[in-house]
Amino acid sequence: MSFWCAATGQPWTWAWKAYPGVWLFIGLLALGVWRWNRAAARWAGTTAPPAHPAFAAGLVILWLSLDWPIGALGAGHLASVHMLQFLLMALVAPPLLLFGPTRDAVAMLQGPGSGRSIARWLVSPFPALVQFSVVVLATHLPAVVDTLMATQAGSMTIDLLWIGSGLAFWWPLIRDVPRHPRFTHPVKIGYVILGLMFSPVMFGLVGFLVNSETPMYRVFELAPPLPGVDARADHVLAGTLMSVGGMTVAFVAISVLFYRWNRESA
Amino acid sequence: MAAACAGDRDATAFRGVALTSPLAKPSFTLTDVNGRPWEFAAETRDKVALLFFGYTHCPDVCPLHMANIAAVLKRMSATDRGRVVTVFVTTDPERDTPERLREWLGNFDPSFVGLTGTRAELESVQALLKVPAATREYAGADSSAYYVGHAAQVFAFARDGYAYTIYPFGIRQDDWANDLPRLVRDATGTEIRRALAAQAKAEALAVQRGDASPMTMGGLMVTQAVVAEPASQDEAAAYLTIHNDTPQEDTLVAIAADLAVRGEVHETMGEGEMRHMMAMPSLVLPPRAETKLVPGERHIMLLQLRRALKAGDSVTLYLSLSRAGPVEVRAPVVPYADLEKALGLVKTP
Numbered sequence: 208m209s210f211w212c213a214a215t216g217q218p219w220t221w222a223w224k225a226y227p228g229v230w231l232f233i234g235l236l237a238l239g240v241w242r243w244n245r246a247a248a249r250w251a252g253t254t255a256p257p258a259h260p261a262f263a264a265g266l267v268i269l270w271l272s273l274d275w276p277i278g279a280l281g282a283g284h285l286a287s288v289h290m291l292q293f294l295l296m297a298l299v300a301p302p303l304l305l306f307g308p309t310r311d312a313v314a315m316l317q318g319p320g321s322g323r324s325i326a327r328w329l330v331s332p333f334p335a336l337v338q339f340s341v342v343v344l345a346t347h348l349p350a351v352v353d354t355l356m357a358t359q360a361g362s363m364t365i366d367l368l369w370i371g372s373g374l375a376f377w378w379p380l381i382r383d384v385p386r387h388p389r390f391t392h393p394v395k396i397g398y399v400i401l402g403l404m405f406s407p408v409m410f411g412l413v414g415f416l417v418n419s420e421t422p423m424y425r426v427f428e429l430a431p432p433l434p435g436v437d438a439r440a441d442h443v444l445a446g447t448l449m450s451v452g453g454m455t456v457a458f459v460a461i462s463v464l465f466y467r468w469n470r471e472s473a
Numbered sequence: 474m475a476a477a478c479a480g481d482r483d484a485t486a487f488r489g490v491a492l493t494s495p496l497a498k499p500s501f502t503l504t505d506v507n508g509r510p511w512e513f514a515a516e517t518r519d520k521v522a523l524l525f526f527g528y529t530h531c532p533d534v535c536p537l538h539m540a541n542i543a544a545v546l547k548r549m550s551a552t553d554r555g556r557v558v559t560v561f562v563t564t565d566p567e568r569d570t571p572e573r574l575r576e577w578l579g580n581f582d583p584s585f586v587g588l589t590g591t592r593a594e595l596e597s598v599q600a601l602l603k604v605p606a607a608t609r610e611y612a613g614a615d616s617s618a619y620y621v622g623h624a625a626q627v628f629a630f631a632r633d634g635y636a637y638t639i640y641p642f643g644i645r646q647d648d649w650a651n652d653l654p655r656l657v658r659d660a661t662g663t664e665i666r667r668a669l670a671a672q673a674k675a676e677a678l679a680v681q682r683g684d685a686s687p688m689t690m691g692g693l694m695v696t697q698a699v700v701a702e703p704a705s706q707d708e709a710a711a712y713l714t715i716h717n718d719t720p721q722e723d724t725l726v727a728i729a730a731d732l733a734v735r736g737e738v739h740e741t742m743g744e745g746e747m748r749h750m751m752a753m754p755s756l757v758l759p760p761r762a763e764t765k766l767v768p769g770e771r772h773i774m775l776l777q778l779r780r781a782l783k784a785g786d787s788v789t790l791y792l793s794l795s796r797a798g799p800v801e802v803r804a805p806v807v808p809y810a811d812l813e814k815a816l817g818l819v820k821t822p
């Protein structure tokens with residue numbers, strides 16, 4: 208039994224496999240936010256509301272993207288499924304998960320302490336945008352992917368980087384940034400355009416995935432093949448997914464931001 | 474270091490593993506998928522012949538080699554493509570019927586040639602190429618479900634009838650795209666020999682500079698490589714540990730060294746008076762295990778030394794692994810007295 212999905216070099220089978228590390232991680236995330244909210248309620252002298260449905264949806268999406276079969280296929284078999292995991296972990300789950308902490312819980316971040324100030328700095332717009340671009344680029348470089356995906360610790364590192372980096376990227380769009388001047392709607396739209404819709408990093412990666420004549424990642428090129436799947440077609444699909452997925456999520460985010468801007472200025 | 478693992482590779486270098494001495498194209502006749510005799514040497518005259526031993530039920534190595542070769546051929550010009558013959562010799566004639574071979578190969582490229590024969594015929598062809606004969610590996614109680622352990626490298630015979638390079642598992646489309654056009658465009662082998670000689674020289678220089686060091690490749694790592702300072706001018710023993718951290722078995726199929734003409738793996742057999750050494754054709758490296766070559770047991774013999782070796786020298790060993798491909802390791806020459814310490818067999822206080 209494996210703790211976390213990694214590239215094993217074993218042929219793919221549809222026989223179910225357990226990845227207890229994934230369950231532990233999802234459980235700890237749910238528990239952590241629940242306890243954070245309880246602490247915040249005690250601190251504010253209120254009672255913690257039940258979990259936000261968006262947070263629950265985010266947890267389910269995260270779980271599906273990490274566990275068998277998506278997790279196992281994406282870790283060691285198909286570049287396209289690996290890309291689907293990236294979309295789910297960095298672009299889809301984080302904005303939903305960010306509905307988890309209550310207003311009081313976020314307000315707790317305003318307190319003193321170096322941990323809190325690092326957290327505040329990470330979720331402030333400019334650092335969030337920069338770290339997201341750096342993480343997206345680094346976690347898609349062939350040398351990094353081919354090395355890290357071969358071990359459970361390495362594969363977990365990539366997954367956690369995507370989730371953490373995605374949370375920081377989405378934070379200033381969804382939650383207030385404590386002690387930070389208000390991030391206005393037009394600036395938020397620009398942020399989404401630069402970080403997601405026309406992200407130079409994502410454009411570059413998509414270009415390489417779709418146009419390169421030979422498959423980019425060794426781990427997916429030399430994995431025991433699934434019947435009828437061609438390594439290059441798989442890489443082209445990965446590139447297409449990144450571009451279509453990124454655009455779609457950005458489009459939805461911008462639409463929501465426009466709607467709110469309209470409503471607020473009306 | 475050849476090929477697939479060098480970080481900063483020279484754009485003009487061959488990515489295949491260069492053979493220490495070129496291999497002449499063997500002559501053999503097997504049966505093609507139409508049931509007709511197929512003469513390898515005659516059918517591939519003046520062509521680049523890619524020869525591979527495999528089986529169609531293979532989950533990994535065979536379909537990957539075939540898919541990667543097919544993908545690269547597809548992008549070559551029709552003229553260049555027409556100069557390449559890909560030959561797949563089955564090592565599982567019971568399950569690989571001509572119909573199945575035709576269908577399976579056709580999925581990759583209908584021009585691929587599938588060959589079969591009797592078990593004895595197929596084994597003699599493998600022996601001609603000096604690869605260990607394929608063996609069945611049963612996964613469970615079901616006797617119809619089995620894997621076939623087989624050589625994982627593709628032999629590339631150039632148009633002049635010699636194989637200068639082989640392509641172990643781990644070779645990528647990018648590597649084929651680099652090497653195939655160069656093999657195809659050299660009718661006489663002159664350019665290939667010149668390029669490989671230059672590569673060998675550059676590698677030797679890198680060794681002298683100390684750039685080459687014990688290395689890992691594809692989950693394989695070689696450590697504690699040493700050569701015992703030999704009493705003889707002629708031969709020396711080398712010891713090392715190979716860590717196979719992959720889930721698959723690998724096989725050490727060949728050993729070469731810069732300062733010796735030949736290298737062999739030897740095994741010490743028998744007891745007392747009957748004690749003697751025997752060369753092993755190949756050495757199986759079990760998955761997730763380390764294989765130690767130590768004094769008194771299995772070890773490497775370097776034969777026909779190119780010069781006398783003294784303590785303080787170092788020898789570069791080139792190991793060919795059927796799955797991981799080429800691994801190069803530098804082994805210092807140590808006096809016999811220090812051997813156990815160098816091998817980590819005694820704990821130093």
Ligand SMILES: [Cu+2]
Nearest residue numbers: 527531534535
């Ligand atoms: Cu095979």
